[in-house]
Amino acid sequence: MGKNKKRKVPVDLDQELELSFTGFTNSGEGVGRVEGFAVFVPYTIPGDRGRVRIKEVKKNFARGELVDLLEEGPGRIEPVCPVYGYCGGCQLQHVDYKRQLELKTQLVKDAITRIGGFPADLVREIKGAAKIWNYRNRGQFPLAHNGSNQIGFFKAGSHQLVPIENCFLQHEKINQLLEVARSYLSRLKGNNLKHLVFKVSPETEKTMAVFVTQNENFPEGEEFALFLREQVPDLASIVQNINPKPYGPVLGRKSRVIWGEESLEDKMNDLEFSVSAESFTQVNPEQTKILYKEALEAAGLTGKETVIDAYCGIGTITLLLARQAKMVYGIEFIPEAIEDARENAEKNRIGNVDFVVGKVEEVLPRMAAKEIRTEVIVVDPPRKGCEPEVLQAMAEMGPERIVYVSCNPATLARDLKLLAGQGYEPKYVQPVDMFPQTHHVETVVLMSKIEKQA
Template sequence: MPAQTNQVEVGQRFPLTIKRIGINGEGIGYYKRKIVFIPGALPEEVVVAEVTKVAPRFIAAKVHKLRQASPQRVTPKDATYGQVGGIELEHLSYPGQLAFKKDVVIQALEKFKPQGYAKYNITDTVGMENPWHYRNKAQFQVREIDGHLAAGLYAPSSHTLIDLPAFATQTDLTMKIIRTVLTLVESLGIPVFDETKNAGILKTLVVRESFATGEAQLTFITNSPKLPQKHALITAIQAELPEVVSIMQNVNKGKNVLVWGDQTLHLAGQETIMETLNGVHFELTARAFFQLNPIQTAKLYNLVRDALALTPEDRLVDAYCGVGTIGLSLANQVAEVRGMDTIADSIEAAKHNAAINNIQNVEYEVGAAEDLLPKWLDNGFVPTALVVDPPRTGLDQKLIDAILDSRPLKFVYVSCNPSTLTRDLKALVHTYQVEKIQPLDMFPQTARVEAVVTLTLKRDI
């Protein structure tokens, strides 16, 4: 008889018990000692899995049948659940989401195993009272589908546009503006971009709402500086959407993986809108990066403040400072703030935001943190407190070396990626003690989690 094999094939079905949720929000089980990822499945559920992909180290599958549902399973609010990203956990109760996000941090620690990780104090996730309608910015592609205009997001790993007449994580105002403008564009016959023909004008609608003022900024991203029916469109927007106080146009020609182009034009109203976080005002241009959930961002900065336990004598470095949000929020508690960012426009915005708030004890410089911090140290600057909020790639090794060289007494690491956070902790914990890891839910209904890590310099160093 030929030997039996454990070969698994696409289309094969088998029962599976789900053990936990993975870092991307998919259910995880094990079949013939191989890990199986199943989007939409929850811990303790028993499903009939249908294999969609077989790889050397994992199996991807979908739920063919749900035999035993989790008590944490709920009905998703969005009809487009499962078709677009950004709502991948809508089927999980909110308490279940908060527990999962703490577990994501634990999973990362178990993978990278920084020294002493089993004894770290990981607190419960800070959530939202209302985990819906929190996104203050919508960036929706516009295309023609079956003779009508659609605005929404691409399905994962594709350029198939999913029309979103409603989206439960967006604010009501951003959705109202998107759908109203879409109707106006269609009624005026403004040509929209066609990727297959590389022709047409309107590519993307971007709307940002200020939670402080209730006002909004609208940006048309176009394939050309021309915008047919521009004046009629602006007049109609001003009549129907008085909340829109700023109308801009960004030009991004041709097929491009980047949403934004280099040229931004002012069409009507103000050139910026104002947002406020913890009493500090921020003037936002169309392209300025700003946090998408101001409610949770304010909580995050309060956590950073409490973790640093700042004094009026402290000299704080705000690495990856962006438009200055963290440093400016803390400037009134310290002697000096120094911030750096690689994006020149962000540094100019940080300087401008300092000026409009009359904050004078701050200094901002363009450059990489791993280059500027050693330079500042060589010039005699001695930081006593440090906050880093890096991109998902985590800290550069040169910056880790500079931190370990300067050894500020107070150190807070804000992370949006538990994997790179725990990787970086492996190098940092030889010099620093992890006092606490505080998860925070910046993006409810998604698998993403922020973490605020409080580190203190070890006394025997």
């Protein structure tokens, strides 16, 4: 038999062609096809037809840019932000909110069926947001030192700064801080200041400003801090964070307080939490309440269970679980987050918790080897999903229920399929829209152990 001929790619670089869009990717791009060959184009949605210029060609797909929109698909609207399409923060401002929810639900269904092999009817109706603008309680703004010290966001897929005056997704208090800070930047010399990070406590409306620098030598920080204090009455904390790494996470592991408190005080379901400069918390507080409510209901606690909360962060879910469980173990690899978690447990007088510092893929197998019994395991991993060692350890521990909180439908479906091979079955999949105007969607899944037949 002769060798199979390689399939010829039907598009060329810089070629212009008309496409009708019929699909949608989990990165927020519309999908058109040329002789069955997929072309991904940002800022398009199913139902659109447009003229496209091919910007990248790969073996199995191509990417293009929209040159001219010829027909509008259902739900297309005019975006409100003047830098939409340049700034990389939003992907769906050109879509009305009802359609956004439909697209996100379909993303979850596609992943669950195509990757996981599960039926689509497992996916429940998405929990949409009441507030679709100004919902973010944290903003991270890079700086460009080009003579005028501009501040903004990076263009999608690059480190090219797009200057902004405000952000339609950020809390009003953060936009106030951004405006005041921008008016001062021309006074700064050198390029030590890399990012400004602003946080707000929705409960108290107090704010924090974090100066992220390449090194500790930032004498201008004191004067900059004084300026902010004079202009922003609700400012409660100003912190310098040192991060010498040119790429990767915005925040480094070392901080010092320039002025004010070490952390902001916040609440979640009557529990009090301290949020430090380095703490990771969900950025949409109202939708976070819905997300955690779903996770708690899926856990189905009666007060008798031992629970593990993997990737626990500052212990928000851990402490909520602890109020309904016998004992909860929280696992997190960032030491500063565990310090916050322990402080938060003490603050709320919750003693039936134990926080462990370490990578989940190392700690959980050790717990499994010690034959620690647990009825419920809750996991909330990063976008890459759970490591194989984590899935294997969970299966070995054999909890009655696994509650999987995910921010990536593709890795979620992959992990659910692996857990299904270890004796678990998904009972339902609940999407929650934490990030309106973006392609991101959170999901809570209840996995139950399959009872062995006698």
